[in-house]
Amino acid sequence: DAKTTQPTSMDCAEGRAANLPCNHSTISGNEYVYWYRQIHSQGPQYIIHGLKNNETNEMASLIITEDRKSSTLILPHATLRDTAVYYCIVRADYGQNFVFGPGTRLSVLP
Amino acid sequence: EAGVAQSPRYKIIEKRQSVAFWCNPISGHATLYWYQQILGQGPKLLIQFQNNGVVDDSQLPKDRFSAERLKGVDSTLKIQPAKLEDSAVYLCASSLGQYTQYFGPGTRLTVL
Numbered sequence: 001d002a003k004t005t006q007p008t009s010m011d012c013a014e015g016r017a018a019n020l021p022c023n024h025s026t027i028s029g030n031e032y033v034y035w036y037r038q039i040h041s042q043g044p045q046y047i048i049h050g051l052k053n054n055e056t057n058e059m060a061s062l063i064i065t066e067d068r069k070s071s072t073l074i075l076p077h078a079t080l081r082d083t084a085v086y087y088c089i090v091r092a093d094y095g096q097n098f099v100f101g102p103g104t105r106l107s108v109l110p
Numbered sequence: 111e112a113g114v115a116q117s118p119r120y121k122i123i124e125k126r127q128s129v130a131f132w133c134n135p136i137s138g139h140a141t142l143y144w145y146q147q148i149l150g151q152g153p154k155l156l157i158q159f160q161n162n163g164v165v166d167d168s169q170l171p172k173d174r175f176s177a178e179r180l181k182g183v184d185s186t187l188k189i190q191p192a193k194l195e196d197s198a199v200y201l202c203a204s205s206l207g208q209y210t211q212y213f214g215p216g217t218r219l220t221v222l
Contacts, residue, residue: 034210043114043201043213044153087152097143097166098211100152 003027004088009105012082018075020104022088025069030092033064035073037084038103044087047073078108112136114214116202122220128190131217135183135204141165143211144177144187145201153201159185189219197221 005023012018024033034049048055048062050071055062061074075082087103115134123129135142140161145153156175158166161182170177174193179185189196199218203211 041215043203043216046210046212049210097155097158098153100154102150102152 003031003090003099004101006086006088006101006104008102009107011107011109012075012078014080014108014110015077018078018082018106018108020073020075020086020088020106021070022073023070024088024090027068027090028092031090031096032092033062033068033071034089034091034098035060035062036087036089036100037082038087039081039084044100047086078106080108080110082106083108114202114204114212116200116214116217118217119215120218120220122222123192124222125194126191128188129192129219130186130188131200131202131219133185133187133202133214135185135202136212139204139206139212140182141205141207142179142185143203143205144185145203145213147199147201147216149198156187192219192221194221 032049032051035047036044038044048057048060050062050064064071085103085105087100089098117132142159144156146156147153156170157177159179162179175189177187197220199216201213201216203213205211
């Protein structure tokens with residue numbers, strides 16, 4: 001079973017920031033938080049991952065709470081092309097496979 | 111850099127027929143994965159290869175599914191015979207060791 005809990009769906013206005021929450025209250029000290037997204041009819045696409053510090057790349061920012069029990073993926077200026085299912089996954093870098101839950105369906109509205 | 115390649119993109123067969131899917135991972139990626147994604151669900155791991163050896167096939171229905179990765183590069187996943195419940199998207203992914211996985215576009219299988 002997936003170790004994370006995410007809202008089923010969210011809407012966001014185009015050009016605004018999209019903040020996608022994820023709860024992972026049973027995360028272990030050696031487990032990373034990964035985010036993937038899946039645009040319709042495509043394979044999942046890697047977005048970002050982190051252990052305890054906040055991370056930022058060209059696609060998004062990842063904010064992890066100090067107790068590591070939850071995190072938020074931020075798309076700073078959402079576009080229509082960001083409409084997708086977003087998956088939050090926790091996993092150690094070695095010895096564990098990715099376990100995908102149902103994810104959050106983000107709809108970016110014009 | 112070329113991504114993970116999969117073929118065919120779509121396949122329609124009748125139940126009890128057999129089908130095969132092909133995957134070519136990103137060059138240099140030693141680890142290869144096959145996932146099954148049923149409509150409305152997240153992907154589920156079927157099998158993981160490290161080079162040409164199987165690391166994890168605990169969720170592969172071995173009575174009808176088989177996979178191989180000869181020479182440690184490309185891989186094939188076969189279903190024989192297919193059932194209606196095998197209708198799904200079959201995704202291939204690859205990674206350097208156990209790090210970030212990169213996915214192909216998938217093969218959409220419809221079993222009638």
